[in-house]
Amino acid sequence: MDIKSCYIGPEISPEQFIPEHFFLFLAKGILNGYDGSKDVTLRSGDYCIVRKNYLARYNKQTENNEFEKVVVIFDEIFLKQFQEKYQPKTERYKPKEAFILLGKNEHIPAFICSLMPYYNGMGKIEEGIQDTKREELLLILLEMYPDLTGILFDFGKPEKINLEEFMNQNYKFNVGIERFAYLTGRSLSAFKRDFKQIFNNTPSRWLIHKRLQEAHFLIDKKKQKPSEIYVDLGFEDLSHFSHAFKKQFGISPKSLL
Structure with a gap:
């Protein structure tokens, strides 16, 4: 072949x-x-x-x-x-x-x-x-x-599911808020409303915070390089990741190694 x-x-x-x-x-x-x-x-x-x-x-x-x-x-x-x-x-x-x-x-x-x-x-x-x-x-x-x-041959749309469980499992994926809403069986407005009630935050801010918390753990405890993890954590480029990390923690990700 x-x-x-x-x-x-x-x-x-x-x-x-x-x-x-x-x-x-x-x-x-x-x-x-x-x-x-x-x-x-x-x-x-x-x-x-x-x-x-x-x-x-x-x-x-x-x-x-x-x-x-x-x-x-x-x-x-x-x-x-x-x-x-x-x-x-x-x-x-x-x-x-x-x-x-x-x-x-x-x-x-x-x-x-x-x-x-x-x-x-x-x-x-x-x-x-x-x-x-x-x-x-x-x-x-x-x-x-x-x-x-x-x-x-199941042509139905995703049904309404547990939003908290879904987001904690899938926050690393780099997709738009509209996709998260669709996959949890909600309109965009219903998703934002339910998200606020559960997490007391907006989806965008929560996603950044959650991803950066995971990044801090992987770099500090697992000694993984920032260049090896930023894509798998949902960031599009290394410079954006480094800037967001420093803004949240006050230090660059490399300084943890």
């Missing part, structure tokens, strides 16, 4: 909010994923479903300077068309993880190999064949893992 990293289906945002389900096959390398509560590691030949309406991030490690993956997007429009065409029986399967690891089966590598004649070498499969191959993959997956229907 020699297929470079490619995507099949509509483009999705690279942010840490997952807007559509997608299938991920790791051809070469190592991928470490995190969804706020669980760490997941995929190695060459592993594959999984990454669920929409979750917060998740992942980082890659090369093997022999190589990293290759295949991503197939199962967006809602495609899934509704598939459901109308095939009418799969929906199972009641509601795991809480963003990454659904799937057991090994010979049909999946065979499917990946079948993409090679249609691969243009630029990260895409020929448009005319994309939906046909997505249907083929989904039929294979549902034959192997019928429980996936409970995930893929």
Whole structure:
């Protein structure tokens, strides 16, 4: 198999909010994923479903300077068309993880190999064949893992959940307040109101404070370098992190090392 990293289906945002389900096959390398509560590691030949309406991030490690993956997007429009065409029986399967690891089966590598004649070498499969191959993959997956229907064909919005628990679990993700509101099943105004009642603070101030408290602990107690942790704590750049840290604690993060 020699297929470079490619995507099949509509483009999705690279942010840490997952807007559509997608299938991920790791051809070469190592991928470490995190969804706020669980760490997941995929190695060459592993594959999984990454669920929409979750917060998740992942980082890659090369093997022999190589990293290759295949991503197939199962967006809602495609899934509704598939459901109308095939009418799969929906199972009641509601795991809480963003990454659904799937057991090994010979049909999946065979499917990946079948993409090679249609691969243009630029990260895409020929448009005319994309939906046909997505249907083929989904039929294979549902034959192997019928429980996936409970995930893929659930088109509802996130339900109202415990805001305090959710924020304490997911504060490290770098997404907007609107995303947090949506994922907790609230309008933006309801989210801000409930947040104020629970934390006695605004979401933006609370997030900065919470992230910086964690940063102080990691640098002071765990002796981790600021450059190694700022991204995982939801900061976009090191200079912004250092400025916010000094403003809160009166010292630079490096002075704790």
